[in-house]
Amino acid sequence: MTSQSVASPTTAPIVARGIRKHFPGNARPTLDGVNLTVEAGRVCALLGGNGAGKTTMVRILTTLTLPDEGTARVAGRDVVREATQVRASVGLVGQYAALDELLSARENLELFGRLSGLTRRSARDRAGELLETAGLADVGRRPVSAFSGGMRRRLDLATSLITTPGVLFIDEPTTGLDPEARHGLWASVRSLAAAGTTVLLTTQYLEEADALADDVVILREGAVIAQGTPDDLKKLVGEPRLVLRQPTLEDVYLHLHATAPEGASAS
Secondary structure (H helix, E strand, O other), X not given: XXXXXXXXXXXXXXXXXXXXXXXXXXXXXXXXXXXXXXXXXXXXXXXXXXXXXXXXXXXXXXXXXXXXXXXXXXXXXXOOOOHHHHHHHEEEEOOOOOOOOXXXXXXXXXXXXHHOOOOHHHHHHHHHHXXXXXXXXXXXXXXXXXXXXXXXXXXXXXXXXXXXOOEEEEEOOOOOOOHHHHHHHHHHHHXXXXXXXXXXXXXXXXXXXXXXXXXXXXXXXXXXXXXEOHHHHHHHHOOXXXXXXXXXXXXXXXXXXXXXXXXXXOO
């Protein structure tokens, strides 16, 4: 990050130094000496195309994959030597929803609560709180199989918050979501960060990183090629310019959803 945004390695919730990972059969390392520091309460976006190493980095930081070289500490714990403690301190939202479609939203949350060590009553109470936070209280009794993609993603995010983690990892949060669902999930992430949660998310969408991130790390072929705040990175292409543009179809879609009467259709 820039000098203004880098925290001391002893206090930052996420610190990685010299992370390398090379999978057998690949011509080049998936990660090639990645350094990363994320301060408390900030949103950091790992930005890069397919195969840049984003998901592998998240898997290493959440103890799901061992690095070949380098060290990483999350929530003050070493991800290799103290993996159990790291897992107890973080939340993870993967690319694909880890939900039981035969259960209701509430039942899924209560199940995750019980698996996380909560008592039956505490799990029930926490499920109710998270359904409210996720905007799913009215559909909490419905089976997940009846949910839209955006609703499933919000529920998946809620399951990662069962134990109120101080550090949250979100891998490709809005892939496959429509614009309305995407903006709704962005609002949820902003609320978490405002409440003090440290968030590391991966994305290949430039507008997503710009909308959400306090800091951005750009990966290409497993190496960091740029990092800083969005404003810092924009300065790399020159002075600010005034650009006039026509509304996009996404602008139109969001406007219509915000203003159209219930049940109305365009002619």
